[in-house]
Amino acid sequence: MFSVYKPKKIISALLVFIIAVSALSFQVTAATATVGFSDITGNSALATVTINLAANETYDQAYLDISTQSDFRTYSAQLTITSYTGSVKQVPVTGLLPNTTYYARAQFYNGASQTTVAQAVTNFTTAATGADVSVYDLTVTSVLGTAAAVEAKYTAGSTVTLSAEAGIVYSTTDTNPVVGGANTQIAYNTYGSGGIIRAAIMNLTTARYYIKAFVSYRDSGGTIKYAYSPMYTHNGSSASVGAPTVTTDTAYRSGNAIYAQGTVSNIGNSALTDYGFVYSNSNNTPTFENSPALKGTFRTQNAIFEASVAIPNYTAGTYYFRAYAANAYGRSYGAVTTVNLAQQGAYVTLQSEDFVGSQSAQFTIYVPTQGVNTLIERGVVLSKATNAVNPTKPAIDGVNVIVVNADKNTGTGAAAGEISVTVENLEKNTEYYVRAYVKTNTGTYYSSEEGRKIKTQNEDSIETLPATEITNTTATVGGRIPGIPDYTVRGRGVVYSAVNTMPDISNSLYAAHEKNEPGEYTVGLTGLTPRTTYYVRAYYNTINGYTYGSVRTFVTEENSYATVNEIVDVGESTATVRATISNDIYYNVTERGAVYSSSQTVPTINNSDYRTSDTAGSGNYEVKLINLLPNTKYYVRAYARTSQGYNYSLAKEFITSQDVLIKISYRLSDGTVIGSEDITCATGTVINAEDLKLPENYKLESTGFTHTVTGSDSFVVVVVPEVRAEAPYTEGVGNYTFAPNIPMTRLDVVKMIYNLMGEGKTYESALKFTDMPADFTSANAINFCTSRGIITGYEDSTFKPFNGITRAEFAVIVNKAYSLVPNNSVNVSLTDIATHWGRTYITIAVQNNIISGYDDKTFKPDRQVTRAEAVTMTALASKRTLAPLGTAQFTDVAPTDWFYQFIMNAAIPAP
Numbered sequence: 001m002f003s004v005y006k007p008k009k010i011i012s013a014l015l016v017f018i019i020a021v022s023a024l025s026f027q028v029t030a031a032t033a034t035v036g037f038s039d040i041t042g043n044s045a046l047a048t049v050t051i052n053l054a055a056n057e058t059y060d061q062a063y064l065d066i067s068t069q070s071d072f073r074t075y076s077a078q079l080t081i082t083s084y085t086g087s088v089k090q091v092p093v094t095g096l097l098p099n100t101t102y103y104a105r106a107q108f109y110n111g112a113s114q115t116t117v118a119q120a121v122t123n124f125t126t127a128a129t130g131a132d133v134s135v136y137d138l139t140v141t142s143v144l145g146t147a148a149a150v151e152a153k154y155t156a157g158s159t160v161t162l163s164a165e166a167g168i169v170y171s172t173t174d175t176n177p178v179v180g181g182a183n184t185q186i187a188y189n190t191y192g193s194g195g196i197i198r199a200a201i202m203n204l205t206t207a208r209y210y211i212k213a214f215v216s217y218r219d220s221g222g223t224i225k226y227a228y229s230p231m232y233t234h235n236g237s238s239a240s241v242g243a244p245t246v247t248t249d250t251a252y253r254s255g256n257a258i259y260a261q262g263t264v265s266n267i268g269n270s271a272l273t274d275y276g277f278v279y280s281n282s283n284n285t286p287t288f289e290n291s292p293a294l295k296g297t298f299r300t301q302n303a304i305f306e307a308s309v310a311i312p313n314y315t316a317g318t319y320y321f322r323a324y325a326a327n328a329y330g331r332s333y334g335a336v337t338t339v340n341l342a343q344q345g346a347y348v349t350l351q352s353e354d355f356v357g358s359q360s361a362q363f364t365i366y367v368p369t370q371g372v373n374t375l376i377e378r379g380v381v382l383s384k385a386t387n388a389v390n391p392t393k394p395a396i397d398g399v400n401v402i403v404v405n406a407d408k409n410t411g412t413g414a415a416a417g418e419i420s421v422t423v424e425n426l427e428k429n430t431e432y433y434v435r436a437y438v439k440t441n442t443g444t445y446y447s448s449e450e451g452r453k454i455k456t457q458n459e460d461s462i463e464t465l466p467a468t469e470i471t472n473t474t475a476t477v478g479g480r481i482p483g484i485p486d487y488t489v490r491g492r493g494v495v496y497s498a499v500n501t502m503p504d505i506s507n508s509l510y511a512a513h514e515k516n517e518p519g520e521y522t523v524g525l526t527g528l529t530p531r532t533t534y535y536v537r538a539y540y541n542t543i544n545g546y547t548y549g550s551v552r553t554f555v556t557e558e559n560s561y562a563t564v565n566e567i568v569d570v571g572e573s574t575a576t577v578r579a580t581i582s583n584d585i586y587y588n589v590t591e592r593g594a595v596y597s598s599s600q601t602v603p604t605i606n607n608s609d610y611r612t613s614d615t616a617g618s619g620n621y622e623v624k625l626i627n628l629l630p631n632t633k634y635y636v637r638a639y640a641r642t643s644q645g646y647n648y649s650l651a652k653e654f655i656t657s658q659d660v661l662i663k664i665s666y667r668l669s670d671g672t673v674i675g676s677e678d679i680t681c682a683t684g685t686v687i688n689a690e691d692l693k694l695p696e697n698y699k700l701e702s703t704g705f706t707h708t709v710t711g712s713d714s715f716v717v718v719v720v721p722e723v724r725a726e727a728p729y730t731e732g733v734g735n736y737t738f739a740p741n742i743p744m745t746r747l748d749v750v751k752m753i754y755n756l757m758g759e760g761k762t763y764e765s766a767l768k769f770t771d772m773p774a775d776f777t778s779a780n781a782i783n784f785c786t787s788r789g790i791i792t793g794y795e796d797s798t799f800k801p802f803n804g805i806t807r808a809e810f811a812v813i814v815n816k817a818y819s820l821v822p823n824n825s826v827n828v829s830l831t832d833i834a835t836h837w838g839r840t841y842i843t844i845a846v847q848n849n850i851i852s853g854y855d856d857k858t859f860k861p862d863r864q865v866t867r868a869e870a871v872t873m874t875a876l877a878s879k880r881t882l883a884p885l886g887t888a889q890f891t892d893v894a895p896t897d898w899f900y901q902f903i904m905n906a907a908i909p910a911p
Contacts, residue, residue, distance in 0.1 A: 657682020
């Protein structure tokens with residue numbers, strides 16, 4: 001059983017809410033509360049708490065106590081109840097023990113009167129076994145014409161592995177929609193992260209909708225299951241046809257750039273085709289036709305969008321801004337707002353005093369992106385208050401000053417934007433004045449006329465260490481405790497919050513360190529929210545209570561749109577990183593590349609040993625890492641730089657090489673040796689199945705073979721006779737899964753068709769689409785299909801390789817690829833294609849027994865085709881011979897699945 005005094009376990013297992021509860025008031029005769037539980041598994045349950053208040057009654061504290069004792073002598077957990085929707089709140093309880101009876105008590109207090117307003121008590125018993133997954137708090141956050149935005153929350157414990165699928169399932173006829181239901185539709189999670197599900201219902205009608213959020217996961221036995229939220233019903237709505245409705249919310253100066261925000265309050269009956277801002281310094285009524293336009297990016301799912309622009313070579317004066325939005329029916333504008341942009345030379349702003357410890361301090365400085373000459377250096381300069389020479393105006397050429405060059409250890413020259421600077425070796429309990437500075441080709445400039453006054457802490461104070469290894473959801477933080485001769489340290493750790501600027505043990509999350517003693521320590525934080533500022537303080541406690549260090553801040557990274565795909569050509573001193581920057585990003589990418597380090601497990605621009613850059617923009621790219629040490633482990637991250645800073649991928653590691661001789665023996669499962677090979681490769685090389693020269697007519701006994709070379713070792717590979725009927729033409733999505741129920745992308749489709757039909761054909765070799773590099777690895781497949789009219793690009797000369805394909809579009813593709821002809825002897829009676837643009841192609845595909853409708857006589861032509869459906873239709877159209885293939889090769893494709901034989905024949909796993 002876990003305890004509230006073991007925070008590492010609590011924080012990973014329980015979602016603890018810290019937002020203060022607003023006072024609620026209901027016109028009832030007496031205050032009442034209820035508490036009940038549903039979705040009970042062996043490790044979790046979902047509590048539903050209600051409160052009805054008497055007239056003039058209020059409360060400002062609410063708790064849900066969970067205990068194995070009926071008198072609540074000890075707590076398994078005590079959760080704060082917050083964020084009410086009306087008078088009902090759902091609270092997930094996780095980290096429970098299987099087959100255990102728990103007692104629950106919901107209590108509502110009035111702090112002013114020190115009275116209990118209402119409480120309710122119940123009990124429940126967890127299942128003998130179960131998965132720690134809860135989905136809850138589903139709500140429709142906004143309705144924009146014919147689109148509805150839906151949001152829900154989920155938690156998952158350590159006993160389960162989340163799968164790729166999450167989203168909402170909904171129906172207008174099925175009152176209990178589930179994934180795969182005959183009369184249900186799915187909208188997959190496209191905006192959420194870190195415990196949030198966000199999806200949208202499109203083509204909303206006036207019908208009543210039944211909606212549930214879901215998350216797929218694997219239980220301890222590897223079986224895929226679905227966890228659902230309670231049912232939510234919503235009355236649909238419809239919007240009048242016309243151009244969208246848009247407002248200009250704000251536009252203001254940030255440094256020498258302009259930030260703007262707008263809101264689309266109604267998209268009309270047609271999807272948005274464009275949105276953003278127009279601006280001018282001469283026309284007080286800018287339009288799309290007479291002024292520059294800036295593309296916007298949706299920031300949240302409630303139709304707020306934003307953008308920022310650095311206007312090059314601007315003229316000082318007033319700029320006029322208007323938001324705009326367009327759909328198929330026209331373009332609309334918001335009201336005009338103005339921003340004054342003054343011409344000025346170089347300047348620098350000391351943004352905040354982030355932290356001052358006993359011997360160190362951390363500051364954040366900002367250099368504007370416009371109006372600054374050629375940058376040479378930037379940093380901070382400090383002077384003790386007792387300095388006899390201009391102590392309040394420290395300068396880099398002054399006497400008895402401390403100068404820290406912020407770019408000294410970054411491997412790059414000075415750059416505009418924001419950077420953190422740490423100053424070490426300060427004197428304890430001492431006053432200093434600090435100014436930020438920037439050197440340019442025209443001189444040195446300071447943050448202000450007078451420096452900011454700080455004072456370091458006394459040596460007896462606990463010191464909060466700066467956060468390190470920061471990602472979008474994790475960080476490492478800690479503290480340094482001086483010797484305390486008179487008392488024993490009973491506990492130490494950190495308290496942290498995204499809400500409370502002065503966190504303590506009673507109002508914030510906390511993580512404890514396993515050792516209780518003076519000295520330096522660190523703890524890891526998990527489950528953080530991306531792109532969020534956190535306030536953290538180190539603490540220790542003795543018999544006299546808690547002692548806290550100063551507050552430090554750190555900002556989690558936003559969710560990655562940079563990805564390291566693979567690291568290849570690893571040598572003794574070089575390696576090549578292949579990476580991708582997503583097309584679906586907030587801002588234009590002005591620089592992309594990779595950062596790498598042998599000491600930092602989460603390298604950034606500021607702490608990495610090296611960085612190497614590529615051109616700007618999104619898409620695929622390669623960068624070469626140099627000056628590496630042989631037989632050394634490195635950590636590498638892809639990055640993209642925008643006007644908002646740097647965005648990083650997850651870190652990948654590799655080991656530089658030293659060539660060694662490897663002997664591989666091939667044996668049957670009974671031990672019979674049928675072959676061998678010797679290869680020379682580098683230490684750290686990962687040998688995959690495709691690298692092996694398997695004996696003819698044999699295949700690996702088990703899928704997913706890999707071997708990491710650590711020295712002059714030898715190993716055995718077990719093989720079995722090859723029984724595949726025909727060569728595969730597609731592959732899984734990785735980790736030995738096929739993901740049969742997720743949408744098939746345009747790129748996957750052309751690769752399938754090319755693998756089946758393109759060998760030996762004539763086609764162009766370079767791509768001509770604007771959203772893809774000419775030498776894209778699948779250029780042959782795309783050109784083969786587009787040159788034959790099997791699939792086309794878009795009118796804006798893009799191909800959009802990762803877009804999905806509807807069932808109607810796929811019917812067109814198989815018609816054109818295999819020259820299908822009508823079979824009028826087969827009667828096709830589908831109820832929803834009579835007026836659809838793809839009716840003819842759908843009919844011919846059905847007549848040829850390549851695709852069929854659903855049991856309710858519908859075809860659902862605009863539903864995205866799944867990977868299982870696409871592979872099945874391709875196999876039927878190409879008349880593949882489907883021989884039995886033995887043991888399943890994918891963990892999510894079972895012999896009992898209707899698509900099993902088609903996928904086993906068509907695909908090979910990807911590790």
